[in-house]
Amino acid sequence: MKSIFTITLLCLLAMNARSELPLETYGQLTLDTLPQHTLLINTFSHNAVLFNADTQQMLGTISTGIGANAFEVDRKKGIVHTAETYLSRHTRGQRTDVISTYDIRTLSPIGEITIAPKHPSGSPMRHYTGIVKDTEAELMLVANITPAMSVSVVDLQSRTFLSEIPTAGCGLVYPSEKLSFLQLCGDGRAQLVTLNRKGEELSRVRSEIFFDLETDPLMEKPARSEAGWVFNTFHGKVFQVTTEAGKIKISLVFNVGEDDEGWRIGGMQPVAFHVPSQLLLLLMHQGGENTHKDPGTEVWYINLATGATTHRLSLAVPANSIQVSQDESALLYAGSIAEDQVQIYDLKTTVSRGTISDIGLPTILQNL
Amino acid sequence: MKPDALIQIVDKWVTARTVKSARQLSRRHFLSRFGKLMVGISLVPVLPVARAAETRLQLPEIGDPQDCDYWRYCAIDGYLCSCCGGSESKCPPGAEPSPVTWIGTCENPADGKRYIISYNDCCGKGECGRCFCNRNEGDKPAYYPPKNNDINWCVGTKTNAYHCSTAVVVGVDES
Known part of the structure; x- marks a missing residue:
């Protein structure tokens, strides 16, 4: 009789505890609001992945x-x-x-x-x-x-x-x-x-x-400016190509690396342009002929109007692609295929803001 | 005239024509002619350029075809077929060689001569994933396809699934 009472009591307690647990359901999330710095990372694995660059949290995948x-x-x-x-x-x-x-x-x-x-x-x-x-x-x-x-x-x-x-x-x-x-x-x-x-x-x-x-040769990987497109040659000539009334206007803006022999622009996505500050960002490496696809070790900040190099950012690891967000508190992204990561820097302070890892070999970087 | 001597003359003529065409003709014109040449290689194996590819042993060779530093790979971008069940000039079993290709010119350290290399992709299987190699000697941007190694050259094949890349010697650069 005593044991029956004990079992009944335990069952009642268990039922009570169960009723206090919130009911959990399965389902799926949606991206109702995109974070300010949402980075779309194309990869070699037939997946494009989205990350919140501020938290380095993954948001989802487009297959x-x-x-x-x-x-x-x-x-x-x-x-x-x-x-x-x-x-x-x-x-x-x-x-x-x-x-x-x-x-x-x-x-x-x-x-x-x-x-x-x-x-x-x-x-x-x-x-x-x-x-x-x-x-x-x-x-x-x-x-x-x-x-x-x-x-x-x-x-x-x-x-x-x-x-x-x-x-x-x-x-x-x-x-x-x-x-x-x-x-x-x-x-x-x-x-x-x-x-x-x-x-x-x-x-x-x-x-x-x-x-x-x-x-x-003119590299086929330019960045878009407000006026048109900013192209570079393998050796570092920077051209702005614009159109007006159905005609093409070509202007040689400046030469990069003239004072630093051996530095070349290179990579898979080596040029970015920050519209608010009119800053041209170039992925640079030291090398000679045939190094136009080599990963870059530095990002050079260049005033598009004057051609002056205002800063040289040394990357923690060499990168193949760069991108920059288009806001006032901009982030600079540098993707590395060999290290399977994207480095994140504050564009203005140049301080590292973290790293996104285990991506699936990042290729072209895009703001979303 | 001995057959070998005749073949040598034809060989030189074809090589000279190929190099001259690559330099002087417009891209489209060159591509048209070179494309036909490449198709010809696959269809008529007795042509002199095909013979050059077949007689690899006559080339003085140094280096390991499974190593990215191997001399023929000076403008390659892809997985080395020699690591994937094929060789430096042959596709692995079941992989279909692309008849259309990009070309480079590499120096053979064994004799100091520069050779014209046809980088035929092998197609119809998933990416091999072994011995990735990217060297860009003479590589041009993608708006000039005959000299660009970024493009998947599995064109003119049953499917465009890329598997690996070969480096076939098709002539001597006598320029």
């Missing part, structure tokens, strides 16, 4: 297909677009190239547009895609290399593939005024192509020759 080099970001609509390739049997089968649209809140695909199966893959490159727009149209451009070069044009509003523009001799896409885009050409010129809203070519002009592909 992509082959050749998703970078994203076109539309913060107002809360979406991103990327060009990617899918094979029906993983490494074989039917190839389909698409522009996929992902919802930033869920990091999930919400639509896709089939494009010509000519999108290049390989080492990541920021400027295989770009968006041009005017008051009524928004066109996404995808560079094709088969190795013949052309550009696929997609209307993001009607979500249709409009056209393929042959661009023999010139490649990549650098969005310019309204529905026009710049390209670089092997003959040492830039090319400006203007489209109409149907994706048809209206005009095409080339600049004068301003670099020599054989002796000092």
